[in-house]
Amino acid sequence: MSEARLKFQPLSSYESKENTPYKLLPFNFTHLDSNRYVLTNLAGEYLVLTKHELDLLISKKLPIGTINYNNLIAKNFIYDQSSDVAINLIALKFRTKKSFLSEFTSLHLFVVSLRCDHSCPYCQVSRQNVDTSQFDMTKETANKGIAFAFKSPSRSLKFEFQGGESLLNFQLIKYIVLTVEERNKIENRDIQFVIATNLVFISDEILSFCNEHKVLISTSLDGPEDLHNKNRPRPGKNSHQLTIQGINKVREALGPQSVSALMTTTKASLTRVKDVIDEYITQGFNSIFLRPLSPYGFAIKTKSYKKYDTQEWLKFYFEGLAYIIEINKSGHYFAEQYASIILSKMYTPTEPGYVDLQSPAGIGISAIVFNYNGDVYASDEARMLAEMKDETFKLGNLDNNSYEEIIGSDKLLDVLEQTMSESVPGCSECAFQPYCGSDPVFHHATQNDMVGNKPNSFFCHKNMEVFKHLVRLMEDPDTRKILLDWVRC
């Protein structure tokens, strides 16, 4: 009988599908604990399997129709005849995750003054006395910074004013806001303004301007009064009092969500995480960012950075996270922002845009810094490093270099190429790579190498432990509900 006269499908059509081997899609796996692994795919979707289940999966012996099999299909770790859209789906999710690359450099930081009234031992900037105005940015420099920012392809531009204490040069902030608004009548971009300030110099005039021009405020709050004042000394020893007064004034003038706060963990904070969180709740915040010290500027000079190690910080962080989860379980919404960023990477195909957790690194392409004197840095940390006389990440100067020279410079492109964690030793096969990044400034500062040796990296150790901790926390149904509330698209 010839094939043309066959009335039935070939024999293979009637064979049991149970024997049809599935195919693997790309994934990485890393130990979660002694007998379990976290598996992630290119889009950052994850699953937890035992060692035995992982062996079955890879050797194509995983029983079809089991929960694990269905989960692996649903999350695009494997595909079979019933799920051939997986390749397109995962490509779409991966493209979404990397879409920030075509919209690069949204955040432009203007260091409007190095002057500051505080003398915080952990300060990352080499501040100057309040009356030394030669450390203020000029209008000419600001104009060049504005022109630079509008050359960015990003539809959204965020202008953040930093110091020293930025409000000591409020007239320049005002000038930049008005100039940007004028220019934007033609450009029609989404513009956002943020002033980072200690709030000591906030006034009705400033608040009125901020209200009129929708300027948001970001401040520092390190915890309860005694801890905050210890961390953030100033003449009068009243930093906490002035900060709280400032927060209340801002809320009254601009609305309850117009002010955010950041904390820094010092040695003195390590045993006080609950006090710090309670202070944020007392002051009406609905989230906190539990941040370790950075190895730059005064933090190195005053040896603040070396005063605790990774384990101590992790203990602090996990204790804080547990306390925050308990607060949520009692019915009060309160989020931890670092966990929120990571969870958003784990549960959405979008990128939260956090510079330190991006691949390639966010330096220059997510944020760029214009120092008071026109020097351009790839990140705020790069500027802080330069305060220590290390100009590795200085990209140029607004007076001498064009946008094209700076953004297309080998100095920036080389770093970006080296910091693609998809191809970095120790990262390329790590299951947490889709959630992580490669902080080149940190690794340069701590290991004198932009890529860094990951087994010796605080950055790697810290993040690995946080990722694993979050995966474990998600296993408890009640905690999972709380953590999913922190996910942002």
Next chain:
Amino acid sequence: MNTGKDTQPIEYFEIFCLSTYSLNAIKKTCYKFSSDFSVKLEKVDDEKIKVGFTFNPNADNEMRADLIRQFHNELLDQDLREIVFKETEGVRNLILAHAFSKTTLIEPE
């Protein structure tokens, strides 16, 4: 695989067959433990490689034995990763090509 002890108390070596584990898998495993001990790789012949471990002087016998156990487990993991990588290399390239192409990823209905 043969094992043996070197003259120095904190030094140790093992010989691995390259038909069992690839050189890449061995190197990646060594990298992962670079904060625990330093490693020297020496080619014995076309089939074998000698991995010499030098431990931190603070590492006692128990710690060293535990690290070696972890090293062996990690080597098995690296071997599995190679299997996954080799099997999915083509589809990975396809996914990346799709992801960064300018064509639509969803076919119109």
